[in-house]
Amino acid sequence: MESREKEIGVVLADDHNVIRSGLRAMLEAERGIRVIGEAADAAGAQKLARDRRPDVLVLDLNMPGAEPAADVHGLREAVPETAIVVLTMQSDPRRARELLRAGASGYVLKQAAERQLTAAIRAAAEGGSYIDPELGGKVAQLGADPVEALSERERELLRLLALGHTNREIGEKLYLSVRAVEVNRAKLLEKLELQTRPELVRFAIANGVIDAKRDGA
Numbered sequence: 001m002e003s004r005e006k007e008i009g010v011v012l013a014d015d016h017n018v019i020r021s022g023l024r025a026m027l028e029a030e031r032g033i034r035v036i037g038e039a040a041d042a043a044g045a046q047k048l049a050r051d052r053r054p055d056v057l058v059l060d061l062n063m064p065g066a067e068p069a070a071d072v073h074g075l076r077e078a079v080p081e082t083a084i085v086v087l088t089m090q091s092d093p094r095r096a097r098e099l100l101r102a103g104a105s106g107y108v109l110k111q112a113a114e115r116q117l118t119a120a121i122r123a124a125a126e127g128g129s130y131i132d133p134e135l136g137g138k139v140a141q142l143g144a145d146p147v148e149a150l151s152e153r154e155r156e157l158l159r160l161l162a163l164g165h166t167n168r169e170i171g172e173k174l175y176l177s178v179r180a181v182e183v184n185r186a187k188l189l190e191k192l193e194l195q196t197r198p199e200l201v202r203f204a205i206a207n208g209v210i211d212a213k214r215d216g217a
Contacts, residue, residue: 007034008125009056012024012039020040024038030118041063046075050078053079053081056082059071061095067198069102073206084104084124086104087110087117089111091135093138093139098206105129106121109132146207156174
């Protein structure tokens with residue numbers, strides 16, 4: 001008797017009904033793939049992933065309530081058997097690297113979904129990874145890990161800022177004046193090409209400087 005191929009269970013998370021419907025139709029036309037749930041926001045995606053334990057979660061970055069790097073990192077810890085494929089319009093290679101470092105197994109651009117999403121899902125389900133080929137080249141060109149270029153003092157400053165400490169509190173911990181903290185903070189953000197605290201928090205989580213679950217960021 002011929003053995004039946006194991007189906008890949010997929011949860012789709014995107015806040016646009018039309019996009020979800022199109023993705024479902026496309027995926028269910030593929031042999032060995034079955035959509036077992038849909039979510040329209042970040043909270044729903046997290047609940048479905050925990051409740052249904054899909055093989056692959058296809059995750060849009062711009063859903064209501066989403067903190068992409070933290071969400072990916074948290075889900076990989078909470079549901080390690082579920083691989084995450086990011087599906088997005090965002091073609092910034094730095095963003096792609098951030099999500100892959102946070103634990104995503106795939107990064108596919110929406111405009112290429114018809115050509116690439118199925119391959120990304122199959123690769124992720126088998127424990128591999130997939131990134132849009134053109135974008136992958138740009139990620140490779142980004143060069144060395146930006147955290148490795150930081151001094152020990154800069155890494156500690158990054159950690160404290162990401163955890164929400166005030167300039168005065170940081171100054172007390174690092175034996176610096178408030179003014180010195182402000183100057184060093186500005187230099188650090190410029191060096192990392194970041195502008196806001198949410199961006200800094202996402203960067204710190206994605207690069208292992210803080211742990212969202214352990215540190216409560």
